[in-house]
Amino acid sequence: MTGGARRAGLLGPRVSATTGVATAAALVALVVFGLAIAPPDEIQGDAQRIMYLHVPAAWAAYLAFGITTLASILYLWPRTRSIVWDLVAGASAEVGVVFTGLTLALGSLWARPVWGIWWAWDARLVTTAVLFFLYLGYLSLRRLPGTAESRGKRAAIAALIAFIDVPVVHFSVNWWRTLHQQATVFNPELDPQIHGVMAFTLWLGVLAFTLTYVYLLDRRYRLLALDEDREERELEAAIRARVGPGPAGGAGTTAGTTAGARAGVTP
Amino acid sequence: MNDAGFVVAAWGGTAAVLAAYVIRIAVRTRRAERSLPDGDPER
Amino acid sequence: MTATAPAPPADPPAGAPRPRRRARYVVAALLCVGAIVALLVVGLRGNVVYFRTVSEAVAARPTDGGQRFRLGGDVVASSVSELPDGSMRFRVTDGRATVTVVHRGEEPALFRHDVGEGQAVPVVCEGRWGSRGTFASDRILINHGNEYEPERKNFES
Numbered sequence A: 001m002t003g004g005a006r007r008a009g010l011l012g013p014r015v016s017a018t019t020g021v022a023t024a025a026a027l028v029a030l031v032v033f034g035l036a037i038a039p040p041d042e043i044q045g046d047a048q049r050i051m052y053l054h055v056p057a058a059w060a061a062y063l064a065f066g067i068t069t070l071a072s073i074l075y076l077w078p079r080t081r082s083i084v085w086d087l088v089a090g091a092s093a094e095v096g097v098v099f100t101g102l103t104l105a106l107g108s109l110w111a112r113p114v115w116g117i118w119w120a121w122d123a124r125l126v127t128t129a130v131l132f133f134l135y136l137g138y139l140s141l142r143r144l145p146g147t148a149e150s151r152g153k154r155a156a157i158a159a160l161i162a163f164i165d166v167p168v169v170h171f172s173v174n175w176w177r178t179l180h181q182q183a184t185v186f187n188p189e190l191d192p193q194i195h196g197v198m199a200f201t202l203w204l205g206v207l208a209f210t211l212t213y214v215y216l217l218d219r220r221y222r223l224l225a226l227d228e229d230r231e232e233r234e235l236e237a238a239i240r241a242r243v244g245p246g247p248a249g250g251a252g253t254t255a256g257t258t259a260g261a262r263a264g265v266t267p
Numbered sequence B: 001m002n003d004a005g006f007v008v009a010a011w012g013g014t015a016a017v018l019a020a021y022v023i024r025i026a027v028r029t030r031r032a033e034r035s036l037p038d039g040d041p042e043r
Numbered sequence C: 001m002t003a004t005a006p007a008p009p010a011d012p013p014a015g016a017p018r019p020r021r022r023a024r025y026v027v028a029a030l031l032c033v034g035a036i037v038a039l040l041v042v043g044l045r046g047n048v049v050y051f052r053t054v055s056e057a058v059a060a061r062p063t064d065g066g067q068r069f070r071l072g073g074d075v076v077a078s079s080v081s082e083l084p085d086g087s088m089r090f091r092v093t094d095g096r097a098t099v100t101v102v103h104r105g106e107e108p109a110l111f112r113h114d115v116g117e118g119q120a121v122p123v124v125c126e127g128r129w130g131s132r133g134t135f136a137s138d139r140i141l142i143n144h145g146n147e148y149e150p151e152r153k154n155f156e157s
Helices: A014-039 A047-077 A083-114 A123-142 A146-161 A165-175 A196-243 A248-263 B004-036 C022-043 C054-060 C107-116
Strands: C069-075 C088-093 C098-103 C121-129 C135-142
Touching: A014 A047, A014 B004, A047 A083, A047 A123, A047 A146, A047 A165, A047 A196, A047 B004, A047 C022, A083 A123, A083 A146, A083 C054, A083 C107, A123 A146, A123 C022, A146 A165, A146 C069, A196 B004, A196 C054, A248 B004, C022 C107, C054 C069, C088 C107, C088 C135, C098 C121, C107 C135
Parallel strands: C098 C135
Antiparallel strands: C069 C088, C069 C121, C088 C098, C121 C135
């Protein structure tokens, strides 16, 4: 039985706790810099402070979906196939959906004071909303029935398809004429249009949200692993109940085989 | 200029969403831990 | 975030794995597909280019049949004036062509401030061609750039 291994988090309890503390510290520092130390923007005034959350949230969403893609490739590749990668992909996608939702909501709160509208049907906004629903759909797909291996492969392939939208979102502001501004740091000229304390605060935001992502991924992964473990035990119990108190060897074999099939090939 | 309201909504809302998500994961994890046959906490 | 209610305490011992509320997830997946299709159809129908430059708009004027579109360019700072009927009049340019806009409607919060600073304020106006070659706008969006810098301290404040 591999249940024990799959009950642990990704990072191990000590590293996970340290990450939690570091994340909290970085977020507190971000609040101080974002709301108090960074000066208001020349043109947008205080409304520009929303940028210190909006951009890092979008970055964290890209990162989360990138990890989902990587884990899905490792799951599909027969040599590295392991339930661990399937669970990492699922956990990361859920965290990514949270960050994408935040990106959209923060963008809307920023757009109202500076553009004058909550939403624009421009290419950046539409492709980002599509990204949200792509991965929400992916999370639903993960819950559809099947053996662990068929569910895992199905989800991994869907994850690879969904990721196509990530570069489309990022480059939409260069490919099409949009109301949304171009990237401030990773623009085509790679010439950052922000400096000094404002730039530092933006990078602090990226660091804080990266740590937040890692912490959430670890916690969400552990919950997913625990759930998977419980489902496996419930299935075994159900099979044992149906087969009845027959020869112990027979029931044990059946349960073992099914559990193995559900868990996929474990390393 | 009424920017402060938007800034507060953005920062407060983000804090609320992240906190709610962390708590939700923690609560469901605790529940899942209790259902373990040996009541095993993390390691 | 998937909203999963707490799992029922135990599944019936008699059976196969519990149905896992699978119908709910089939519906959710289909709703997501529907939302994506709707977004792409509504959002990118002729809108992949969010606005026309002044030159493009002028070139398309004879053939566009008075339809609504978005006009993007820089406000000529010195050109803003208020008309007796309460509407606002200003010129918008893309460097090659310039058009007079008559705007009736809400004025964005940052518009007056930015124009007052004497900068070339990039705007996107929604409306259609009106009489005598003016653009009749009913909504102004400020098309902010990607540059940020600290506010200069005003001496009078």
